[in-house]
Amino acid sequence: MSDLDDLLGPAPSNEQPEHYELARALVLQEQRASTSWLQRELTIGYNKAATLMEALEANGVVSAADQFGKREVLESADEDHEPIPTSGKKTAPKKKPIPQSKQTHMDASVVQALTRPVSITFLSEVLRQDRKGITRKLATLPPIAQYRGNVPLYDFRQALEYLVKPKINAAEMIKKMGTDDLPMGLQKDVWDARLKQQKWMEQAGDLWRTEEVLSVLGEAFQRLKTTTQLWIDQLAESHALPAEVRKDLTGMVDGLQKDLHATLVEMPADKATRSQLGEIEGTDLDV
Incomplete structure (x- = not known):
């Protein structure tokens, strides 16, 4: 044989050796490609088994032997083929599917x-x-x-x-739930705890009531308004500002005051959050 023949392996032949189809079915069923194993299963001589293995290789059923003499099965098993009894581990018979009507009854x-x-x-x-x-x-x-x-x-x-112990961690599940999703008893406990936390933060000075915040903002705005008006008067006296310049400056300050008033006083008043107790509609909380 030439070097090319050595690379390609034996050429496929239309005339297959005796027991070829049986050998092919066994190899695909068991997904094994061993000459000695095939010899034992078919109860034939080693030379005949080797010939069958070469024919399987030529037809692309198994690979060529590697340096250790091992081969791989290149085709998958034929699911429709009736299992062939072997000398080794017996192949379990295929389970027939249960008819749908019988399955429903079961x-x-x-x-x-x-x-x-x-x-x-x-x-x-x-x-x-x-x-x-x-x-x-x-x-x-x-x-x-x-x-x-x-x-x-x-x-x-x-x-x-x-x-049966549940796989769900109850504590983690409750953490992910919203307050409204909790049982009524737990809702009361949650809101009681939040109210106590708010009272503690208020006493510690970390939490201000809305009216107190608005009062502070109003005082700050009033001080800013008075200060900016004094600036205009002082500039007019010290630099003899023309009437037009003073008018423009006064308009700019008035515009700034309006913007600050809307930001610091009007907007917080309009967007003031309602009491958390208002979110508990239809509950029996004793507060």
Whole structure:
């Protein structure tokens, strides 16, 4: 063979060796490409197995052997092919899909079974928990019925609340909830805590009431207004400002005063936040 033949491997042939189709099916099914393994599975000589492996390589079913003599299966298994018994691990038969009508009936039967009163034995088998542990956990849950007078039966959904630990962290979930989403009792606790925090901040001087803020802003504006008017008078006396210049300067100061008044007094008054108690409409908070 030439160097090119060595690179390309054996050429495919229309005439396949004996047992080729069976060998191909086995290789695809088990996803193995070993000459010795194929020899054992087909109970043939090693030379015949090697010939079959070369034919599989020529047809692109398996790769050429690497430096360690190992090959890879290049094709995927044929799902529609009936499994072939092997000498090694037996291939499990394909499971036939359950008809939709039968599946629906099975689902309805399961739901019906779970809506009936269930025993501790049933819960132990379904949840794979120890019967003694289940009995202990359900000690505070009253049964909804008794079987033969002494076997307690429970509501399945109620029992799950006692037996299955939730994956949700309750504390983290409450943190993410809005105040209105909390139960009424917790809403009252939240608002009570906020009011106490506000009173403490007010007493510490870190929180001002709205009217106090507006009062301070009004005083600051009044002082600024008086000061700017004095500036005009002082400039007019010391520099003998012409009447037109004084008029323009007075107009500029008046415009600044109006802007400051709108920013410091009128806007905060219009946008004053209402009391937090006003946000709790329809609650029974005692405040």
